Amino acid sequence: xxxxxxxxxxxxxxxxxxxxxxxxITRRNAVHSVIWLISTLLGxxxxxxxxxxxxxxxxxxxxxxxxxxVLFLFVIMLVNxxxxxxxxxxxxxxxxxxxxxxALLAELGFFIFKGAEGFYFAEPAGGSLQPxxxxxxxxxxxxxxxxxxxxxxxxxxxxxxxxxxxxxxxK
Amino acid sequence: MDLPFLLYTxxxxxxxxxxxxxxxxxTVWFERKVVAHxxxxxxxxxxxxxxxxxxxxxxxxxxTKEDITPSGVFRLVYLAAPCLAVITALLVxxxxxxxxxxxxxxxxxxxxxxxxxxxxxxLSVSSMGVYGIALAGWSSNSKYSLLGGLRSSAxxxxxxxxxxxxxxxxxxxTGSLSLRQxxxxxxxxxxxxxxxxxxxxxxxxFFCYFVSAIAETNRxxxxxxxAETELVAGYHTEYSSMRFAMFFLAxxxxxxxxxCVATVLYFGGWSGPVFGPEALQTVLPxxxxxxxxxxxxFVYVWIRGTLPRFRYDQLMAFGWKFLLPLALANMxxxxxxxxxxxxx
Amino acid sequence: MSxxxxxxxxxxxxxxxxxxxxxxxxxxxxxxxGPRRPSKEKLAAYECGVMPTGDARQRFSVKFYLVAMVFIxxxxxxxxxxxxxxxxxxxxxxxxxxxxLFIGLVLPGFVYLWxxxxxxxxxxxxxxxxxxxPVTLPGVSLxxxxxxxxxxPFSGGSQ
Numbered sequence: 001x002x003x004x005x006x007x008x009x010x011x012x013x014x015x016x017x018x019x020x021x022x023x024x025i026t027r028r029n030a031v032h033s034v035i036w037l038i039s040t041l042l043g044x045x046x047x048x049x050x051x052x053x054x055x056x057x058x059x060x061x062x063x064x065x066x067x068x069x070v071l072f073l074f075v076i077m078l079v080n081x082x083x084x085x086x087x088x089x090x091x092x093x094x095x096x097x098x099x100x101x102x103a104l105l106a107e108l109g110f111f112i113f114k115g116a117e118g119f120y121f122a123e124p125a126g127g128s129l130q131p132x133x134x135x136x137x138x139x140x141x142x143x144x145x146x147x148x149x150x151x152x153x154x155x156x157x158x159x160x161x162x163x164x165x166x167x168x169x170x171k
Numbered sequence: 172m173d174l175p176f177l178l179y180t181x182x183x184x185x186x187x188x189x190x191x192x193x194x195x196x197x198t199v200w201f202e203r204k205v206v207a208h209x210x211x212x213x214x215x216x217x218x219x220x221x222x223x224x225x226x227x228x229x230x231x232x233x234x235t236k237e238d239i240t241p242s243g244v245f246r247l248v249y250l251a252a253p254c255l256a257v258i259t260a261l262l263v264x265x266x267x268x269x270x271x272x273x274x275x276x277x278x279x280x281x282x283x284x285x286x287x288x289x290x291x292x293x294l295s296v297s298s299m300g301v302y303g304i305a306l307a308g309w310s311s312n313s314k315y316s317l318l319g320g321l322r323s324s325a326x327x328x329x330x331x332x333x334x335x336x337x338x339x340x341x342x343x344x345t346g347s348l349s350l351r352q353x354x355x356x357x358x359x360x361x362x363x364x365x366x367x368x369x370x371x372x373x374x375x376x377f378f379c380y381f382v383s384a385i386a387e388t389n390r391x392x393x394x395x396x397x398a399e400t401e402l403v404a405g406y407h408t409e410y411s412s413m414r415f416a417m418f419f420l421a422x423x424x425x426x427x428x429x430x431c432v433a434t435v436l437y438f439g440g441w442s443g444p445v446f447g448p449e450a451l452q453t454v455l456p457x458x459x460x461x462x463x464x465x466x467x468x469f470v471y472v473w474i475r476g477t478l479p480r481f482r483y484d485q486l487m488a489f490g491w492k493f494l495l496p497l498a499l500a501n502m503x504x505x506x507x508x509x510x511x512x513x514x515x
Numbered sequence: 516m517s518x519x520x521x522x523x524x525x526x527x528x529x530x531x532x533x534x535x536x537x538x539x540x541x542x543x544x545x546x547x548x549g550p551r552r553p554s555k556e557k558l559a560a561y562e563c564g565v566m567p568t569g570d571a572r573q574r575f576s577v578k579f580y581l582v583a584m585v586f587i588x589x590x591x592x593x594x595x596x597x598x599x600x601x602x603x604x605x606x607x608x609x610x611x612x613x614x615x616l617f618i619g620l621v622l623p624g625f626v627y628l629w630x631x632x633x634x635x636x637x638x639x640x641x642x643x644x645x646x647x648x649p650v651t652l653p654g655v656s657l658x659x660x661x662x663x664x665x666x667x668p669f670s671g672g673s674q
Contacts, residue, residue, distance in 0.1 A: 005521060006521065009521075029245070031245070031248060031306070031309060031310075032247075032248070035248070035251075035306075038302070049524060052520060054286070054287055054288045054291075055288060055291070055597075055598065057288075058288050058291035058292065058294070058295050059291075059594050061295035061296075061298065061299065062291070062294055062295045062298050062590065062594060063587065063590055063591060063594060065295075065298065065299055066295065066298025066299060066301065066328075066331070066590070067298070067328070067583075067586060067587040067590045067591075068587055070301055070302075070305070070324060070328060070583055070586075071580065071583040071584060071587060073302075073305055073306075073309075073324075074305075074321070074324070074579050074580055074583050075580065077305070077308075077309045077317070077320075077321065132287065132288075133287065133288060133291075133348060133597070133598050133601050134598070134601055134602050136598050137598030137599060137601055137602040138602060138605075140595075140598060140599075141598070141599055141602065141606055141610060141613060145613065148595070148613075148617070149613070149616055149617055149620065151595075152592070152616075152617045152618075152620040152621050153620055155588050155591060155592060155620075155621050155624065156620055156621055156623060156624040158588050159585065159588050159621075159624035159625075159627065159628060160624060160627060162581065162584040162585065162588070163581070163627065163628060163631050163633060166577050166580060166581050166584075167577075167581075167631060167633075170631065176522070177525070177529070180525065180526045180529055181529055181533075183526075184526065184529055184530050184533050185533060188530075188533055188534065188537065233545070234541075234544055234545045234548050234549070235545075235548045235549055235550075236545070236549055237549045237550050237551060237552065238545055238546055238549050238551070239553070242555075250542060253538070253542070254535070254538035254539060254542065257534065257537070257538045257541075258531070258534045258535055258538055261530075261534045261537075262527075262530060262531060262534060264530075265526065265527050265530050283526045283527075283530060284523050284524070284526040284527060285523070286523055286524075286527075287523075290597075291597060292527075321579055325579050325582050325583070328582070328583060328586040329582060329586065331586070331590070332586065332589050332590065332593060335590070335593040335594075336593055336596070339593070339596045339597065339600050342597060342600035342601060343600045343603050346600075346601055346602070346603065346604050347601060348597065348601060412545050412549055413541050413542065413544065413545030413549075414542065414545070416541075417538065417541055417542075483636055484635065484636035486636075487582070487634060487636045488634055488635065488636065491629075491633075491634035492629065492634050495589075499618070502596070503614075503615070503618070506600075506603060506610070506611050506614060507611055509603060509604075510603075510607050510608045510610065510611040511608075513604055513607045513608075514607070
């Protein structure tokens with residue numbers, strides 16, 4: 001039972017992610033889409049947990065579900081749904097979609113055809129006794145310090161960008 | 172991972188949830204009683220001695236009321252919203268330690284589970300709490316509800332920042348995100364009198380935490396989303412009977428959760444003088460924990476009975492311009508002091 | 516090793532299940548026990564007793580979006596602080612300097628947002644309004660504010 005359980009979780013989560021992702025893009029009501037998107041994101045957080053990446057799972061929930069999706073919801077809450085329902089749901093860019101999906105499928109097929117040697121099976125993070133958060137912290141603040149500091153510049157740019165985009169009369 | 176483990180865990184969860192629901196029901200009674208006495212009234216007196224059976228009567232009344240589903244609502248979302256509010260409110264208690272590690276049959280009976288990321292778990296669950304309110308406001312198809320829901324979500328996410336920042340101070344002192352370790356770290360005392368509680372080095376952090384937590388739970392003086400003078404009842408205007416009660420339940424559960432977290436983070440959790448025979452020694456920590464939580468609930472009610480409501484622009488300015496910088500300053504100061512203490 | 520790890524999370528799964536059952540149970544119970552006597556007026560959206568006008572979905576202030584966007588950015592910053600705080604006892608002064616740099620780089624953004632008035636919710640500048648007259652209680656102060664005398668709309672017209 002012990003060895004079966006993790007893979008059981010994996011397949012349950014994978015099903016949850018795939019099904020809710022498909023439902024997300026096929027719903028006509030945009031708020032329903034958001035709810036299904038939350039379910040997708042929760043599933044991905046679950047996958048992180050499954051990979052022993054507890055910290056990433058928490059970040060996934062706090063930032064994506066608690067932040068970004070709230071912003072989506074704000075935008076969508078104020079959309080007039082009656083009018084939105086009359087619009088075409090799919091933008092009709094099917095040629096590009098077919099090319100992209102085809103390329104992805106070909107890649108996937110290639111690796112499956114190659115078998116086990118085509119994959120790199122990662123060990124679950126946190127294999128040592130340290131909690132996952134500390135491992136991430138050590139990586140961030142010791143090994144990748146410069147990229148981390150540069151990330152703050154990115155945040156700064158995003159902040160200013162948000163204001164410039166949304167505000168008409170800049171002071 | 173075997174059947175007894177699952178059964179024991181399930182039993183523990185059911186007991187905790189049941190105790191919690193009872194506690195929450197009596198929090199309502201407690202609030203009505205205390206506010207009444209603050210306003211020279213009696214509060215509930217009719218049902219049972221001192222109105223003690225009032226919560227029970229309320230529940231029966233609310234369950235047997237008519238469920239009104241207004242005609243313009245988006246039915247599924249409208250029904251899911253109160254469920255979501257209750258679920259996110261109760262889920263927080265998964266990681267809260269009510270007492271020291273006490274094993275019975277191989278599992279810890281005073282905590283549902285001790286996660287390495289306990290604090291982040293609490294933050295992530297409470298960050299999902301926005302959805303119950305936002306979706307309720309949206310699906311009701313009423314102007315008051317929508318405005319209330321929108322305001323409330325903006326308020327909650329604004330104060331979440333100050334809350335997250337103020338907790339960093341505690342993490343700096345503890346070096347762990349596990350709530351049990353946070354409490355263990357606060358054992359002992361200075362000079363044998365002053366308990367080693369985080370509130371003493373972190374009083375600014377505690378202030379920020381508690382103020383933003385009050386805003387997060389939409390309580391007075393931050394109860395803008397349901398400001399009855401302008402928004403009727405805010406996001407739950409269109410809800411009636413048990414569906415309304417579920418929002419009510421979620422609000423009071425959130426209050427209790429905040430009180431528990433504040434106790435754990437800043438007031439030493441279950442720590443307190445322990446003496447007497449062994450049975451008493453097991454129960455006393457629980458009692459201390461309960462008393463501390465009760466004290467916080469009293470402060471909640473006290474604030475409600477004392478302060479008038481903020482205006483919305485004041486509320487946003489207070490959160491962003493005062494609380495956030497203060498929490499940030501507290502964090503920087505704490506880390507500096509810690510760095511000096513660790514030495515270089 | 517994985518055994519203990521998953522055992523930590525199974526209680527959460529169980530709790531989520533119990534709580535969901537509870538929530539759905541509450542809805543069901545009141546659905547089963549409550550009476551149902553709908554009428555057109557009862558089912559209308561509440562609008563202070565008058566007939567509801569129009570739809571609830573209208574355009575809203577862009578500030579809500581701005582606040583949500585700014586929140587995400589700061590949220591990411593706060594999240595970065597958690598792992599940092601966890602291993603602060605190893606980083607020590609170096610960690611302090613790292614974080615000062617990090618915050619120092621984001622802080623100008625915060626100041627910019629402040630100066631642009633993102634955190635000012637009211638559109639009007641209330642600082643230029645005349646001061647409101649002091650509140651006076653009868654018997655406490657003898658000064659009657661002249662505002663009260665002007666406030667009655669029909670006092671001049673009827674004569």
